[in-house]
Amino acid sequence: RPELNVVMTSCSRHESTTPYFAVGVLLRGLLQLPEIADGRWLARTVARVAPGLREAVPLLGDVIGVDVFDNDSTRDLTAGFRAERAAAATCALLETLVREPGLIVVEDVHWIDPESRAVLVALARSVLPSRRWLLLTTSRRAVALDAGPAIQEDVIELAPLDEGAGREMVYSAVEEGLLSLERGQ
Numbered sequence: 001r002p003e004l005n006v007v008m009t010s011c012s013r014h015e016s017t018t019p020y021f022a023v024g025v026l027l028r029g030l031l032q033l034p035e036i037a038d039g040r041w042l043a044r045t046v047a048r049v050a051p052g053l054r055e056a057v058p059l060l061g062d063v064i065g066v067d068v069f070d071n072d073s074t075r076d077l078t079a080g081f082r083a084e085r086a087a088a089a090t091c092a093l094l095e096t097l098v099r100e101p102g103l104i105v106v107e108d109v110h111w112i113d114p115e116s117r118a119v120l121v122a123l124a125r126s127v128l129p130s131r132r133w134l135l136l137t138t139s140r141r142a143v144a145l146d147a148g149p150a151i152q153e154d155v156i157e158l159a160p161l162d163e164g165a166g167r168e169m170v171y172s173a174v175e176e177g178l179l180s181l182e183r184g185q
Contacts, residue, residue, distance in 0.1 A: 004103055005103070010022065020119070021116060027064050033064065039068035053089055058074040059085050060089055060090065062082070063086055063089075063119070086115075090119050102134070103134050105138075109137040110143050
C-alpha cells in the first residue's frame with residue numbers, strides 16, 4: 001500500500017487580504033523556496049520540475065510572491081484572465097509536485113483570501129476528479145468552497161470534548177509516553 005503524501009497550509013486572519021497567501025505558502029514549501037529566491041530561481045526550478053509550465057512562471061510568481069518579468073504569454077492578460085491562468089498553472093504545478101495518494105490540508109479557511117479560494121475551487125473542479133487526492137479544509141464556522149454540484153463537499157462538525165474525554169486523552173498520551181505529568185517537562 002503506497003504511503004499517503006500529506007501537504008499542508010493554513011490561512012491567516014492577518015493575511016486574509018494578501019492575494020494567494022495560503023496557496024503561495026503551500027507552493028513555497030513544496031518547491032523548497034529559499035528566503036532569497038528570485039525570478040531566476042523560480043524559472044530554473046519550474047523548468048526542472050514542470051518544464052511544460054515555463055511560460056507560466058510569471059503567473060506562478062504572482063502566486064508565490066516572487067517578482068518575475070512578464071513574457072509574451074502573460075504581458076497582455078487582463079486581471080481576471082491572469083487570475084484564471086494563475087489558478088490553472090498552480091493546479092498543474094500541484095499535479096506535478098503532489099504524489100498520489102495525496103492529502104491536501106488547508107486549515108482555517110474562514111480566513112482564506114479570495115485568490116487562494118479560486119485556486120482551491122479550480123483544483124476541486126479540474127484536478128481532484130482524476131486524482132487520488134483528498135482536499136481537507138478546516139474552519140471554525142461552516143465554510144464551503146462551492147466548487148459546483150459535481151464536487152462532493154462533506155461537512156463534519158466537531159463538538160467540544162467533555163471533561164472526561166479530555167482527561168482520557170491526557171492519560172492515554174501519558175501511558176504511551178507522549179506526555180509527562182511532571183512539571184516543566
